[in-house]
Every structure is written in structure tokens, then in C-alpha cells.
Amino acid sequence: MSSVFIRTFLASLTLLSVLGLPVDLSKISNDTDVRKIESDAGMVTIDPKYNSSMFYWYFPPVNASLEPNDDTPLIMWIQGGPGASGFIGNFFEVGPLNLVDNTTLVRRNITWANNYHMIFVDSPVGTGYSYTASDYGYANDTEVDVTKQLYTFLTKFYDDIKPELKSNPLFLVGESYAGHYIPALGKYLFEHPIKGTRFGGVAIGDGLTFPADAVKGWSVRGCCGQLLLSSMRPSLSVFMINMMIVIYLLLAAHSHFDIFLAFQVAAKPDVAYYFGLIGPDRLAEARRLGEEGKRLALQGKWVEASQARDKLESLMTDQSGGVNLYDVRTTDDYSWQDDRLQYFLNLPQVKETLHVPSSRSYGTVDAVGEHMSADIMKPMVHCLPPLLNANITVML
Incomplete structure (x- = not known):
């Protein structure tokens, strides 16, 4: 044997x-x-x-x-x-x-x-x-x-x-x-x-439910970051965050899609400029990557579309000075969560207990x-x- x-x-x-x-x-x-x-x-x-x-x-x-x-x-x-x-x-x-x-x-x-x-x-x-x-x-x-x-x-x-x-x-x-x-x-x-x-x-x-359009919104999700990186960032209020969300939703209402398009605002260059984490010199590149990701996804080229999305995320992160794209109030990437979980959940007594x-x-x-x-x-x-x-x- x-x-x-x-x-x-x-x-x-x-x-x-x-x-x-x-x-x-x-x-x-x-x-x-x-x-x-x-x-x-x-x-x-x-x-x-x-x-x-x-x-x-x-x-x-x-x-x-x-x-x-x-x-x-x-x-x-x-x-x-x-x-x-x-x-x-x-x-x-x-x-x-x-x-x-x-x-x-x-x-x-x-x-x-x-x-x-x-x-x-x-x-x-x-x-x-x-x-x-x-x-x-x-x-x-x-x-x-x-x-x-x-x-x-x-x-x-x-x-x-x-x-x-x-x-x-x-x-x-x-x-x-x-x-x-x-x-x-x-x-x-x-x-x-x-x-x-x-x-x-x-x-x-x-939710990442309609990625072909959501990917376009990265350039606008990042939009909030430049404002937050300014002197206003420490005093950011819940009201301000809610207002940003309202703006997203109002703009999305003009889209021809029915749902999941609160991020369909990358096509609004003025909004992207005034809210953006990226300057006007990089906005065109961000929009191009978003459109490329959407085009590839609609063509069924799933891996290539995902790669375009990754490039867009990297651009936003690099240009923002490391702002967390999921929480633009911080540069914390929450890697400490993984570190804690790795340590705690690999303890023998924890595995035995669970x-x-x-x-x-x-x-x-x-x-x-x-x-x-x-x-x-x-x-x-x-x-x-x-x-x-x-x-x-x-x-x-």
C-alpha cells in the first residue's frame, strides 16, 4: 500500500x-x-x-x-x-x-x-x-x-x-x-x-451583480476621494456621505438600465471632475478603462474584462494616495482583519471548540x-x- x-x-x-x-x-x-x-x-x-x-x-x-x-x-x-x-x-x-x-x-x-x-x-x-x-x-x-x-x-x-x-x-x-x-x-x-x-x-x-456597468462607477466612486483627501476629510459627516449617495442615485435614474446602476455616473464628466479622487488629467484614462471593462464583459470576454477592472482599481488607488475604494474616508485596507483571523482561527483550542x-x-x-x-x-x-x-x- x-x-x-x-x-x-x-x-x-x-x-x-x-x-x-x-x-x-x-x-x-x-x-x-x-x-x-x-x-x-x-x-x-x-x-x-x-x-x-x-x-x-x-x-x-x-x-x-x-x-x-x-x-x-x-x-x-x-x-x-x-x-x-x-x-x-x-x-x-x-x-x-x-x-x-x-x-x-x-x-x-x-x-x-x-x-x-x-x-x-x-x-x-x-x-x-x-x-x-x-x-x-x-x-x-x-x-x-x-x-x-x-x-x-x-x-x-x-x-x-x-x-x-x-x-x-x-x-x-x-x-x-x-x-x-x-x-x-x-x-x-x-x-x-x-x-x-x-x-x-x-x-x-x-453587490457586484451587474459588473459590466458597475465597473464604470469606479471612476466615480473614487471621485469622492479627492474631496475627502482635502481639509474637509476629518470633518466628514454622515450627512455628507448620504448626500453623495443621493447624488449617485439621482444620476443613475437617468440611465436606461432598471437596477444596480447607482454607479452609472462615470458618464457624467462634470460630476467626476468635481467629486473625483483623480484629477482631470487621469479622468479620461479611468473612463476608458471602465468602458473597456464593460465592452469586454458584454462580449463575454470575462477574464479580460476582469483584468480591465483590476487596472482601473489600481489606477484609482495609486492616484488617490492609497485611499480605500470601499471606504473613501480612510487609507486603512483592513488587512489587520485577516491577520487576526489567521492567528486566532489557527489556534488548536479554537479549532477544537469549533x-x-x-x-x-x-x-x-x-x-x-x-x-x-x-x-x-x-x-x-x-x-x-x-x-x-x-x-x-x-x-x-
């Missing part, structure tokens, strides 16, 4: 599904409020052929005074990327836990998990704790591969982990590249409902992004009309 076979066999034993096991947070946190939080976590087999498994972490409503019933929503949080872990949403955005340094978990007081059931997943496989043993196990596109993985997870979650939640309305919620995942999964759930379940709707923030095999390291492998490179610029907007026509809740 070859050593390769033995190693493969042993690896497969350590990656079998670990379903519905409770999490004892007292093992990894000294915070009294954290220790009170109930949850389940583990690995779910997605494709035994490739030894693919997906990590999940489920929280019932944390609010002790709340009595959940069949109408209490179940929120499935799907992070972006491709290849962003659900721990980002859990620990830094909407979850009940806050990782304040490399080893310290505290309770987040304002969280959706106070009143709703929540599931955080590492998707697609290869992301975070999720794993595949074969190059064939990675997702190559959203509409088929990622949707199949997430649908398989949900089916097993309902059948094997929390069948009592089938009657609760399920909402798919996420941000950024989840603007790909959620419309596709939502459409598939609508067309292939899991028996006995209730599909409540979808909600997407900052029922993750000791052999599994936390971290997204490069293969996730490489396999999805031709998917980035594909539109997913066509997945939403069936939901809207069926009066399923859609929030964008």
Missing part, C-alpha cells in the same frame, strides 16, 4: 462531516457575556467524490428575553470575495462576536443575531475552514458550482442539523461578491425549494480566486426578476 494512499485515506477520515455539535465558548473566551452565547458549528460534506466540506457556524437568537417562533427569520450570511470567509461578517460586521485582537472575543451588543437565527458559512469550498482535496472540487462559476455547494449545505442543514427551522423564513444576506452568490442561489431555491422550508427573500449590500479537524488550517487558498477568475464580470441580475415577479422580498 503506497504512502500516498495512506496519507489520502487518513486525511479523508479527519474531514468527515461534523454536524450540529454545540460550541462551548468558555474554552476560547473569558468574557462572561460571550460564554452565555449558544451556537452550533462544524463541517458539512459537500461533495464526497472530492472530499469537499463546508464550515458553518449557527447562532440561535442571542437575546435571552426573546422567545423564537416559526416566524423568526433565519439569516444565512454569505461573505464576498470570491474567497472571503464568513468569519469576517461574524467577527467584524453583523455577528454576535467581536474579535478585538488576536486572541480576545467579546460580545457585540448591536447585532442581527440578537433577534434572529444566523448562519455564517465559509463559501465556496477552499475558503476559510472549508476544504476540498481535489482541484476538481473548486467552484469555477457562481450560477452552477457555488450555487450547488450552498444548496447542498442548506439541504443538509435542514435535514440533519436543524430540521426544526424548516418553518422559519430563510433570508439570504451578504455583501460585495455575494451580489453574485445570492441572486443565483435565491433563484435556484425559488425554482427548487427544499421540502418543507420557507424562502423569505434576499438582501444585498454593495469542531474543525486539527489538520485543517484556516485560510483561503489561491485556487479559489483562480478558478473563479472568469466568473467575476458575469452578470447575475437576470436571477432577480423571477423573485420579484413572485413577490419574494428583495432588498438591494
